[in-house]
Amino acid sequence: MSKTTQSTFMKLYKTDVSKYQKKKGNFTYLSWADAWALLKKECPDARYGVTKAEDGSPFFVTDCGYFVDVWVEVDGISLSQIHPILDNRNQPINEPNAFNINTSIQRALAKTIALHGLGLYIFAGEDLPEPDAITPDEETKMYRLAESVSKELADDLKVKVSKMEINANNYEACIEKVEQMIKNKKGDK
Numbered sequence: 435m436s437k438t439t440q441s442t443f444m445k446l447y448k449t450d451v452s453k454y455q456k457k458k459g460n461f462t463y464l465s466w467a468d469a470w471a472l473l474k475k476e477c478p479d480a481r482y483g484v485t486k487a488e489d490g491s492p493f494f495v496t497d498c499g500y501f502v503d504v505w506v507e508v509d510g511i512s513l514s515q516i517h518p519i520l521d522n523r524n525q526p527i528n529e530p531n532a533f534n535i536n537t538s539i540q541r542a543l544a545k546t547i548a549l550h551g552l553g554l555y556i557f558a559g560e561d562l563p564e565p566d567a568i569t570p571d572e573e574t575k576m577y578r579l580a581e582s583v584s585k586e587l588a589d590d591l592k593v594k595v596s597k598m599e600i601n602a603n604n605y606e607a608c609i610e611k612v613e614q615m616i617k618n619k620k621g622d623k
Contacts, residue, residue: 442476442477442508442509442550442551443550443551444551445476445551446473446476446477446508446550446551446552446554447551447552447554447555448602448603449472449476449551449552449553449603450603451464451468451469451472451552451553451556454468454469454472455556458522461524462556463544463556464544464548464552464553464556465544466540466541466543466544466547469543469544469547469548469552469553470482470543470547472552472553473506473508473547473550473552476552477508477509479509480506480507480508480550481506481507482504482505482506482507482543482546483504483505484502484503484504484505484539485503485504485505485514492535492539493519493530493535493538498518499518499519499526499527499528500518500519500526500527500530500535500538501516501517501518501519502516502517502519502535502538502539502542503515503516503517503542504517504539504542504543504546505546506543506546506547506549506550508550511550513546513549513550514546515542515543515545515546515549516542517538517539517541517542517545518538519534519535519538520538520541521534545557567595567598567601567602568595568600568601568602568605572605573595575609576591576595576600576605576608576609576612577591577592579609579612579613579616580612582616582619583612583615583616583619587612587615591608591612
């Protein structure tokens with residue numbers, strides 16, 4: 435049976451990060467620490483860095499203000515985010531200190547991770563990403579396994595698939611549960 439694989443971007447984009455979201459004023463965000471932990475869980479080889487100015491400082495000064503530039507590499511694809519150094523009201527800071535610079539680097543890191551998909555829907559103002567449907571081959575496999583437990587279980591799973599309660603995000607966990615039911619049924623004999 436063939437299994438459709440998602441791109442890393444789509445896999446990250448479809449990740450529900452709602453339990454990690456935080457509100458500050460009118461803004462919803464994903465902390466850099468949660469974003470990095472979730473990214474590394476899915477993509478252990480991911481890495482990031484801060485582009486340094488010619489003088490070695492972790493920020494750039496322009497006529498428009500102070501900026502940081504953070505890059506994140508996932509699966510060999512490097513994306514960057516240039517971010518202004520802002521205060522807690524999202525206003526530019528004329529003379530930033532080390533704390534302001536560090537905070538902007540962290541904000542840029544979270545946004546750069548989002549460019550790879552993780553939490554991007556937050557920045558787009560969406561509630562949650564839509565899950566992907568499972569493939570016909572995956573449905574067939576799941577129904578066959580379920581039927582070896584009971585016809586009622588297979589029928590229940592068909593309803594859940596039609597309502598997208600079982601989807602690409604939780605398919606593997608569902609298969610594991612059905613396989614555990616099969617093992618328990620064999621143990622009862």
